[in-house]
Amino acid sequence: MDERLGLNMLIERHLADPRTGHNRQFPLRDLFRQSVYSRLAGYEDTNDAERLAEDPTFRM
Template sequence: MTQSTCSTPRLSPLNGKPVLLGFDGADMSSDAGLTLLREIERRAGLAQRLADCLHDPRDPAKVQHSLCDIIRFRIMMIAAGYEDGNDATALRHDPSFRRVMPESW
């Protein structure tokens, strides 16, 4: 029996560690596709480009999350099917979402 292999896309390291995609694991997340989407977003710079178009009236001394990170999180939520935004508090603890967001989340 021949085992087929295919190459997986190269992803940017996360905290200095390589990120690998695999489809042979026992435990999988329905939101694992966010890892690939995050890579596409990072390369396209969509969240940063949107943030650059908006004025952020918040006091910088009191800002915990940048406007770019908030937009990125919202993009990921919509892509994962959480279009209402009312799941944000729960999703910030979700492993798939934590993997694609900065450590400050």
């Protein structure tokens, strides 16, 4: 879907990343995509993704 919509290119072209230091562990485009896809999946925010990351079922 990213390739078809050009989401990565749009993010990199139009959004500046003001973060510095350790706050840049993950690229802004990845964080933005996670937020968009989480909302499309019906989650209210990315806290749900964080909880799922700790679930043993998803660590297999």
